[in-house]
Amino acid sequence: MTTALDRPQDLPPTLTMAAATTTVTTTTSVLLADGHHLFRSGLSALLDREPDLTVCSEACDAESAVAQATGDRPDIAVVDLDVPGAGGLRTAELIRSLSPRTAVLLLGAAPRADEVQRAYADGVHGMLRKDVRPERLISTVRELAAGRRVFDPELVLVAIRPGPDTPTRRELAVLRLVAAGSTIGEVANQLSLSPGTVRNYVSSAIARTGARNRCDAIRIARENDWL
Template sequence: MTTVLEPPAIAPVTAPVTAPVDAPVGALTAGRTTARTAAVRVLLADGHHLFRSGLGALLDREDDLAVVAESPTAEEAAAEAARTRPAVAVLDPDLPGPGGPATAALIRDRAPATAVLLLTAQPRPADLQRAVADGIAGVLLKDVPPAALISAVRELARGGRVYDPRLVVDVVRSGHGVPLTPRELTVLGHVADGATINEVAAALSLSPGTVRNYVSAAIAKTRGRNRCDAIRIARERGWL
Protein backbone atom coordinates (compact mmCIF):
# COMPACT_ATOMS: atom_id res chain seq x y z
CA MET A 1 0.00 0.00 0.00
CA THR A 2 1.26 3.47 -0.87
CA THR A 3 0.56 6.24 1.62
CA VAL A 4 0.66 9.98 0.97
CA LEU A 5 0.93 11.90 4.22
CA GLU A 6 -1.18 14.89 5.14
CA PRO A 7 0.74 18.19 4.80
CA PRO A 8 2.71 18.99 7.97
CA ALA A 9 1.04 21.22 10.50
CA ILE A 10 3.56 21.37 13.34
CA ALA A 11 7.22 22.14 13.89
CA PRO A 12 10.19 19.97 12.87
CA VAL A 13 11.66 17.31 15.13
CA THR A 14 13.27 18.92 18.15
CA ALA A 15 13.79 15.92 20.43
CA PRO A 16 16.53 16.42 23.05
CA VAL A 17 20.00 14.95 22.67
CA THR A 18 20.56 12.18 25.22
CA ALA A 19 24.35 11.77 25.02
CA PRO A 20 27.38 14.11 25.13
CA VAL A 21 28.42 15.61 21.81
CA ASP A 22 31.82 13.95 22.03
CA ALA A 23 30.43 10.49 22.79
CA PRO A 24 31.28 7.77 20.24
CA VAL A 25 28.51 6.70 17.90
CA GLY A 26 28.34 3.23 19.41
CA ALA A 27 27.75 4.70 22.87
CA LEU A 28 24.57 6.40 21.68
CA THR A 29 22.80 3.10 21.12
CA ALA A 30 24.38 1.03 23.90
CA GLY A 31 21.81 -0.19 26.38
CA ARG A 32 18.80 0.98 24.37
CA THR A 33 15.75 -1.21 25.04
CA THR A 34 17.38 -4.36 23.69
CA ALA A 35 14.85 -6.38 25.65
CA ARG A 36 12.08 -5.26 23.29
CA THR A 37 12.66 -8.14 20.91
CA ALA A 38 9.31 -7.65 19.19
CA ALA A 39 9.93 -3.97 18.45
CA VAL A 40 10.54 -2.68 14.91
CA ARG A 41 14.32 -2.42 14.49
CA VAL A 42 15.45 0.92 13.01
CA LEU A 43 18.79 2.08 11.62
CA LEU A 44 19.51 5.82 11.44
CA ALA A 45 22.09 7.27 9.03
CA ASP A 46 22.69 11.01 9.00
CA GLY A 47 25.88 13.05 8.97
CA HIS A 48 24.57 15.55 11.55
CA HIS A 49 25.11 14.26 15.07
CA LEU A 50 22.52 16.45 16.81
CA PHE A 51 19.76 15.65 14.31
CA ARG A 52 20.56 11.93 14.35
CA SER A 53 20.59 11.78 18.14
CA GLY A 54 17.36 13.73 18.44
CA LEU A 55 15.66 11.48 15.92
CA GLY A 56 16.92 8.42 17.77
CA ALA A 57 15.51 9.74 21.06
CA LEU A 58 12.17 10.47 19.37
CA LEU A 59 11.81 6.96 17.91
CA ASP A 60 13.09 5.17 21.01
CA ARG A 61 10.31 6.69 23.11
CA GLU A 62 7.86 4.49 21.19
CA ASP A 63 7.32 1.07 22.78
CA ASP A 64 7.11 -0.67 19.41
CA LEU A 65 10.22 0.94 17.87
CA ALA A 66 13.88 0.36 18.76
CA VAL A 67 16.87 2.17 17.25
CA VAL A 68 19.54 -0.52 16.93
CA ALA A 69 22.29 1.51 15.21
CA GLU A 70 23.27 5.04 14.21
CA SER A 71 25.76 5.86 11.44
CA PRO A 72 27.29 9.13 10.20
CA THR A 73 28.48 7.80 6.81
CA ALA A 74 27.25 5.59 3.99
CA GLU A 75 29.90 2.94 4.53
CA GLU A 76 29.09 2.61 8.23
CA ALA A 77 25.36 2.52 7.48
CA ALA A 78 25.80 -0.41 5.08
CA ALA A 79 27.98 -2.26 7.58
CA GLU A 80 25.51 -1.67 10.41
CA ALA A 81 22.62 -2.85 8.23
CA ALA A 82 24.44 -6.12 7.59
CA ARG A 83 25.17 -6.51 11.30
CA THR A 84 21.82 -5.51 12.83
CA ARG A 85 19.33 -6.43 10.07
CA PRO A 86 16.90 -3.55 10.75
CA ALA A 87 13.34 -3.55 9.47
CA VAL A 88 13.66 0.10 8.44
CA ALA A 89 16.69 2.27 7.59
CA VAL A 90 16.17 6.05 7.75
CA LEU A 91 18.75 7.76 5.52
CA ASP A 92 19.74 11.29 4.64
CA PRO A 93 20.11 11.38 0.79
CA ASP A 94 23.09 13.71 1.26
CA LEU A 95 24.84 11.32 3.63
CA PRO A 96 28.65 11.49 3.28
CA GLY A 97 29.71 8.81 0.81
CA PRO A 98 28.14 7.61 -2.44
CA GLY A 99 24.81 9.37 -1.84
CA GLY A 100 21.36 8.29 -0.68
CA PRO A 101 20.23 6.08 -3.59
CA ALA A 102 23.61 4.33 -3.79
CA THR A 103 23.62 3.83 -0.02
CA ALA A 104 20.10 2.42 -0.22
CA ALA A 105 21.30 -0.05 -2.83
CA LEU A 106 24.20 -1.10 -0.59
CA ILE A 107 21.84 -1.64 2.33
CA ARG A 108 19.44 -3.70 0.23
CA ASP A 109 22.36 -5.84 -0.96
CA ARG A 110 23.50 -6.54 2.60
CA ALA A 111 20.09 -6.63 4.28
CA PRO A 112 17.47 -7.38 1.59
CA ALA A 113 14.54 -7.28 4.02
CA THR A 114 15.29 -3.71 5.13
CA ALA A 115 12.93 -0.98 3.87
CA VAL A 116 14.60 2.36 3.16
CA LEU A 117 13.14 5.75 4.08
CA LEU A 118 14.92 8.81 2.67
CA LEU A 119 14.61 11.84 4.95
CA THR A 120 15.69 14.86 2.93
CA ALA A 121 16.08 18.55 3.67
CA GLN A 122 15.75 19.53 0.01
CA PRO A 123 12.30 19.45 -1.71
CA ARG A 124 13.63 18.06 -4.97
CA PRO A 125 11.06 16.24 -7.14
CA ALA A 126 13.89 14.21 -8.65
CA ASP A 127 14.54 12.59 -5.26
CA LEU A 128 11.07 11.06 -5.38
CA GLN A 129 11.36 10.06 -9.03
CA ARG A 130 14.70 8.35 -8.43
CA ALA A 131 13.42 6.70 -5.26
CA VAL A 132 10.42 5.18 -7.02
CA ALA A 133 12.61 3.97 -9.88
CA ASP A 134 15.09 2.46 -7.40
CA GLY A 135 12.42 0.73 -5.32
CA ILE A 136 12.94 2.91 -2.23
CA ALA A 137 9.88 2.58 -0.02
CA GLY A 138 9.62 6.10 1.39
CA VAL A 139 10.69 9.72 0.90
CA LEU A 140 9.88 12.48 3.40
CA LEU A 141 11.06 16.02 4.01
CA LYS A 142 12.93 16.63 7.27
CA ASP A 143 10.33 19.10 8.52
CA VAL A 144 7.67 16.39 8.60
CA PRO A 145 5.75 16.29 11.92
CA PRO A 146 7.18 13.78 14.42
CA ALA A 147 3.93 11.80 14.57
CA ALA A 148 3.88 11.47 10.79
CA LEU A 149 7.48 10.24 10.73
CA ILE A 150 6.74 7.63 13.40
CA SER A 151 3.70 6.47 11.42
CA ALA A 152 5.82 6.27 8.27
CA VAL A 153 8.39 4.03 9.96
CA ARG A 154 5.61 1.71 11.12
CA GLU A 155 4.05 1.69 7.64
CA LEU A 156 7.35 0.76 5.98
CA ALA A 157 7.88 -2.00 8.53
CA ARG A 158 4.51 -3.42 7.45
CA GLY A 159 5.64 -3.42 3.82
CA GLY A 160 3.93 -0.20 2.76
CA ARG A 161 5.23 2.91 0.98
CA VAL A 162 5.09 6.52 2.17
CA TYR A 163 5.82 9.65 0.12
CA ASP A 164 5.67 13.28 1.20
CA PRO A 165 2.65 14.96 -0.45
CA ARG A 166 4.65 18.10 -1.24
CA LEU A 167 7.08 16.07 -3.33
CA VAL A 168 4.23 14.27 -5.06
CA VAL A 169 2.65 17.59 -6.00
CA ASP A 170 5.97 18.91 -7.31
CA VAL A 171 6.50 15.77 -9.40
CA VAL A 172 3.03 16.12 -10.91
CA ARG A 173 3.61 19.79 -11.67
CA SER A 174 7.04 19.30 -13.19
CA GLY A 175 6.51 15.93 -14.82
CA HIS A 176 5.80 17.24 -18.29
CA GLY A 177 8.93 19.39 -18.21
CA VAL A 178 11.39 16.58 -17.43
CA PRO A 179 12.60 14.94 -20.64
CA LEU A 180 14.53 12.20 -18.83
CA THR A 181 12.91 8.91 -17.90
CA PRO A 182 13.03 7.79 -14.23
CA ARG A 183 15.77 5.29 -15.09
CA GLU A 184 17.83 7.92 -16.91
CA LEU A 185 17.46 10.20 -13.89
CA THR A 186 18.55 7.39 -11.60
CA VAL A 187 21.63 6.58 -13.65
CA LEU A 188 22.59 10.23 -14.07
CA GLY A 189 22.05 10.76 -10.34
CA HIS A 190 24.40 7.90 -9.47
CA VAL A 191 27.03 9.35 -11.81
CA ALA A 192 26.50 12.79 -10.26
CA ASP A 193 27.13 11.22 -6.84
CA GLY A 194 30.55 10.10 -8.08
CA ALA A 195 29.85 6.49 -9.01
CA THR A 196 31.70 4.91 -11.95
CA ILE A 197 29.90 3.19 -14.80
CA ASN A 198 30.74 -0.21 -13.33
CA GLU A 199 29.55 0.86 -9.87
CA VAL A 200 26.25 2.12 -11.29
CA ALA A 201 25.82 -1.13 -13.21
CA ALA A 202 26.38 -3.19 -10.06
CA ALA A 203 24.05 -1.03 -7.96
CA LEU A 204 21.20 -1.20 -10.49
CA SER A 205 21.80 -4.77 -11.75
CA LEU A 206 22.49 -3.52 -15.28
CA SER A 207 25.30 -4.15 -17.72
CA PRO A 208 27.95 -1.42 -18.12
CA GLY A 209 26.87 -1.03 -21.74
CA THR A 210 23.27 -0.37 -20.72
CA VAL A 211 24.42 2.22 -18.19
CA ARG A 212 26.47 3.97 -20.89
CA ASN A 213 23.40 4.01 -23.13
CA TYR A 214 21.37 5.68 -20.39
CA VAL A 215 24.11 8.26 -19.84
CA SER A 216 24.30 8.95 -23.57
CA ALA A 217 20.52 9.37 -23.71
CA ALA A 218 20.64 11.81 -20.80
CA ILE A 219 23.37 13.84 -22.50
CA ALA A 220 21.36 13.99 -25.72
CA LYS A 221 18.09 14.95 -24.01
CA THR A 222 19.68 17.69 -21.91
CA ARG A 223 21.70 18.85 -24.94
CA GLY A 224 24.82 18.73 -22.83
CA ARG A 225 28.34 18.50 -24.23
CA ASN A 226 29.24 15.58 -21.97
CA ARG A 227 28.06 13.82 -18.82
CA CYS A 228 29.34 16.62 -16.56
CA ASP A 229 27.43 19.18 -18.58
CA ALA A 230 24.31 17.00 -18.51
CA ILE A 231 24.55 16.77 -14.71
CA ARG A 232 24.95 20.55 -14.44
CA ILE A 233 21.92 21.19 -16.64
CA ALA A 234 19.80 18.64 -14.79
CA ARG A 235 20.70 20.21 -11.43
CA GLU A 236 20.03 23.75 -12.61
CA ARG A 237 16.59 22.72 -13.79
CA GLY A 238 15.75 20.90 -10.58
CA TRP A 239 15.75 17.38 -12.06
CA LEU A 240 18.55 16.17 -9.78
Protein backbone atom coordinates in the same frame (compact mmCIF):
# COMPACT_ATOMS: atom_id res chain seq x y z
CA MET B 1 -27.42 -38.79 46.62
CA THR B 2 -24.26 -37.31 45.28
CA THR B 3 -23.17 -38.46 41.88
CA ALA B 4 -19.73 -38.33 40.28
CA LEU B 5 -20.89 -35.31 38.28
CA ASP B 6 -21.66 -33.37 41.49
CA ARG B 7 -18.29 -33.95 43.13
CA PRO B 8 -15.42 -31.45 42.70
CA GLN B 9 -12.88 -32.68 40.23
CA ASP B 10 -9.28 -33.18 41.28
CA LEU B 11 -7.64 -30.90 38.76
CA PRO B 12 -4.09 -29.51 38.85
CA PRO B 13 -3.97 -26.03 40.42
CA THR B 14 -2.74 -24.47 37.19
CA LEU B 15 -5.91 -25.61 35.42
CA THR B 16 -8.26 -24.29 38.10
CA MET B 17 -6.82 -20.75 37.83
CA ALA B 18 -8.05 -18.22 35.30
CA ALA B 19 -5.93 -18.24 32.18
CA ALA B 20 -3.41 -15.40 32.10
CA THR B 21 -3.42 -13.11 29.14
CA THR B 22 -0.03 -12.82 27.47
CA THR B 23 0.68 -9.80 25.30
CA VAL B 24 3.48 -10.19 22.79
CA THR B 25 4.93 -6.88 21.60
CA THR B 26 6.82 -6.88 18.33
CA THR B 27 9.69 -4.42 18.32
CA THR B 28 10.80 -2.77 15.09
CA SER B 29 14.56 -2.23 14.86
CA VAL B 30 15.74 0.98 13.21
CA LEU B 31 19.09 2.09 11.77
CA LEU B 32 19.74 5.84 11.53
CA ALA B 33 22.15 7.24 8.94
CA ASP B 34 22.76 10.99 9.01
CA GLY B 35 25.91 13.07 8.96
CA HIS B 36 24.58 15.60 11.47
CA HIS B 37 25.13 14.26 14.99
CA LEU B 38 22.62 16.61 16.63
CA PHE B 39 19.81 15.66 14.23
CA ARG B 40 20.65 11.97 14.51
CA SER B 41 20.68 12.07 18.32
CA GLY B 42 17.34 13.86 18.43
CA LEU B 43 15.78 11.36 16.04
CA SER B 44 17.18 8.48 18.07
CA ALA B 45 15.67 9.86 21.28
CA LEU B 46 12.33 10.40 19.54
CA LEU B 47 12.09 6.83 18.23
CA ASP B 48 13.40 5.18 21.39
CA ARG B 49 10.52 6.70 23.37
CA GLU B 50 8.12 4.48 21.45
CA PRO B 51 7.63 1.03 23.07
CA ASP B 52 7.49 -0.76 19.72
CA LEU B 53 10.52 0.96 18.16
CA THR B 54 14.20 0.65 19.00
CA VAL B 55 17.24 2.26 17.41
CA CYS B 56 19.69 -0.61 16.97
CA SER B 57 22.54 1.36 15.36
CA GLU B 58 23.59 4.76 14.05
CA ALA B 59 25.85 5.79 11.17
CA CYS B 60 27.40 9.12 10.19
CA ASP B 61 28.14 8.26 6.55
CA ALA B 62 27.09 5.99 3.71
CA GLU B 63 29.85 3.42 4.15
CA SER B 64 29.15 2.77 7.83
CA ALA B 65 25.40 2.75 7.17
CA VAL B 66 25.75 -0.05 4.62
CA ALA B 67 28.12 -1.99 6.90
CA GLN B 68 25.78 -1.74 9.89
CA ALA B 69 22.72 -2.60 7.85
CA THR B 70 24.50 -5.69 6.54
CA GLY B 71 25.53 -6.74 10.04
CA ASP B 72 22.46 -5.79 12.08
CA ARG B 73 19.76 -6.48 9.47
CA PRO B 74 17.41 -3.80 10.86
CA ASP B 75 13.73 -3.72 9.96
CA ILE B 76 13.96 -0.07 8.92
CA ALA B 77 16.85 2.14 7.77
CA VAL B 78 16.21 5.88 8.02
CA VAL B 79 18.74 7.50 5.67
CA ASP B 80 19.47 11.17 4.99
CA LEU B 81 19.24 11.94 1.28
CA ASP B 82 22.49 13.88 1.60
CA VAL B 83 24.31 11.43 3.87
CA PRO B 84 28.09 11.93 3.47
CA GLY B 85 29.81 9.58 1.06
CA ALA B 86 27.76 7.87 -1.62
CA GLY B 87 24.60 9.85 -0.84
CA GLY B 88 21.18 8.61 0.20
CA LEU B 89 19.99 7.13 -3.08
CA ARG B 90 23.09 4.98 -3.58
CA THR B 91 23.10 4.02 0.11
CA ALA B 92 19.48 2.91 -0.15
CA GLU B 93 20.32 0.84 -3.21
CA LEU B 94 23.20 -0.92 -1.43
CA ILE B 95 21.19 -1.57 1.73
CA ARG B 96 18.32 -3.07 -0.25
CA SER B 97 20.80 -5.27 -2.13
CA LEU B 98 22.71 -6.51 0.93
CA SER B 99 19.83 -6.60 3.42
CA PRO B 100 16.65 -7.22 1.37
CA ARG B 101 14.35 -7.39 4.41
CA THR B 102 15.32 -3.85 5.46
CA ALA B 103 12.86 -1.16 4.37
CA VAL B 104 14.54 2.16 3.57
CA LEU B 105 13.05 5.54 4.47
CA LEU B 106 14.80 8.54 2.91
CA LEU B 107 14.67 11.95 4.58
CA GLY B 108 15.54 15.03 2.52
CA ALA B 109 15.72 18.74 3.29
CA ALA B 110 14.45 19.69 -0.18
CA PRO B 111 14.37 16.65 -2.49
CA ARG B 112 14.44 17.43 -6.21
CA ALA B 113 11.95 15.94 -8.63
CA ASP B 114 14.56 13.63 -10.17
CA GLU B 115 15.58 12.37 -6.72
CA VAL B 116 11.98 11.54 -5.81
CA GLN B 117 11.44 9.84 -9.16
CA ARG B 118 14.61 7.76 -8.85
CA ALA B 119 13.82 6.77 -5.26
CA TYR B 120 10.39 5.51 -6.26
CA ALA B 121 11.67 3.74 -9.39
CA ASP B 122 14.47 2.07 -7.40
CA GLY B 123 12.01 0.58 -4.93
CA VAL B 124 12.77 2.78 -1.92
CA HIS B 125 9.99 2.16 0.58
CA GLY B 126 9.41 5.72 1.77
CA MET B 127 10.47 9.35 1.45
CA LEU B 128 9.71 12.35 3.65
CA ARG B 129 10.99 15.87 4.10
CA LYS B 130 13.31 16.36 7.07
CA ASP B 131 10.98 18.98 8.55
CA VAL B 132 8.17 16.43 8.88
CA ARG B 133 6.22 16.45 12.15
CA PRO B 134 7.50 13.87 14.68
CA GLU B 135 4.22 11.97 14.86
CA ARG B 136 4.13 11.68 11.07
CA LEU B 137 7.66 10.27 11.01
CA ILE B 138 6.81 7.71 13.69
CA SER B 139 3.63 6.61 11.91
CA THR B 140 5.55 6.28 8.64
CA VAL B 141 8.17 4.03 10.26
CA ARG B 142 5.34 1.81 11.49
CA GLU B 143 3.70 1.77 8.07
CA LEU B 144 6.96 0.69 6.45
CA ALA B 145 7.35 -2.02 9.08
CA ALA B 146 3.89 -3.25 8.07
CA GLY B 147 5.05 -3.58 4.47
CA ARG B 148 3.60 -0.40 2.98
CA ARG B 149 5.30 2.28 0.86
CA VAL B 150 4.89 5.88 1.97
CA PHE B 151 5.91 8.94 -0.07
CA ASP B 152 5.06 12.44 1.14
CA PRO B 153 2.24 13.74 -1.11
CA GLU B 154 4.06 17.07 -1.49
CA LEU B 155 7.11 15.25 -2.83
CA VAL B 156 4.93 13.33 -5.26
CA LEU B 157 3.66 16.67 -6.58
CA VAL B 158 7.26 17.83 -6.96
CA ALA B 159 8.05 14.68 -8.93
CA ILE B 160 5.19 15.10 -11.40
CA ARG B 161 5.63 18.86 -11.80
CA PRO B 162 6.74 19.99 -15.29
CA GLY B 163 10.48 20.26 -15.80
CA PRO B 164 12.53 23.42 -15.23
CA ASP B 165 12.08 26.46 -17.43
CA THR B 166 14.94 27.38 -19.72
CA PRO B 167 16.90 30.34 -18.30
CA THR B 168 17.17 33.44 -20.47
CA ARG B 169 20.24 34.01 -22.60
CA ARG B 170 21.61 36.55 -20.11
CA GLU B 171 20.97 34.22 -17.15
CA LEU B 172 22.83 31.45 -18.96
CA ALA B 173 25.72 33.78 -19.72
CA VAL B 174 26.01 34.58 -16.02
CA LEU B 175 25.73 30.91 -15.01
CA ARG B 176 28.35 29.94 -17.57
CA LEU B 177 30.88 32.36 -16.10
CA VAL B 178 30.03 31.40 -12.52
CA ALA B 179 30.44 27.74 -13.46
CA ALA B 180 33.89 28.56 -14.85
CA GLY B 181 34.90 29.90 -11.45
CA SER B 182 34.37 33.63 -11.89
CA THR B 183 33.32 35.70 -8.89
CA ILE B 184 30.29 37.98 -8.97
CA GLY B 185 32.60 40.97 -9.43
CA GLU B 186 34.47 39.31 -12.29
CA VAL B 187 31.22 38.38 -14.02
CA ALA B 188 30.03 41.96 -13.63
CA ASN B 189 33.21 43.28 -15.28
CA GLN B 190 33.09 40.79 -18.14
CA LEU B 191 29.43 41.47 -18.95
CA SER B 192 29.52 45.20 -18.17
CA LEU B 193 26.90 44.82 -15.45
CA SER B 194 26.71 45.88 -11.84
CA PRO B 195 27.34 43.21 -9.17
CA GLY B 196 23.75 43.66 -7.97
CA THR B 197 22.41 42.93 -11.44
CA VAL B 198 24.58 39.82 -11.69
CA ARG B 199 23.20 38.59 -8.36
CA ASN B 200 19.68 39.22 -9.63
CA TYR B 201 20.39 37.13 -12.73
CA VAL B 202 21.75 34.32 -10.58
CA SER B 203 18.67 34.45 -8.33
CA SER B 204 16.28 34.45 -11.28
CA ALA B 205 18.11 31.50 -12.85
CA ILE B 206 17.81 29.58 -9.58
CA ALA B 207 14.08 30.34 -9.37
CA ARG B 208 13.46 29.54 -13.04
CA THR B 209 15.16 26.14 -12.86
CA GLY B 210 13.71 25.25 -9.46
CA ALA B 211 17.22 24.81 -8.09
CA ARG B 212 18.26 24.96 -4.44
CA ASN B 213 21.26 27.23 -5.01
CA ARG B 214 23.61 28.44 -7.75
CA CYS B 215 25.54 25.17 -7.87
CA ASP B 216 22.29 23.26 -8.29
CA ALA B 217 21.20 25.68 -11.04
CA ILE B 218 24.48 25.03 -12.87
CA ARG B 219 23.96 21.28 -12.52
CA ILE B 220 20.43 21.50 -13.92
CA ALA B 221 21.60 23.69 -16.79
CA ARG B 222 24.33 21.20 -17.68
CA GLU B 223 21.99 18.21 -17.46
CA ASN B 224 19.64 19.96 -19.89
CA ASP B 225 22.52 20.92 -22.23
CA TRP B 226 21.95 24.63 -21.68
CA LEU B 227 25.60 25.26 -20.83
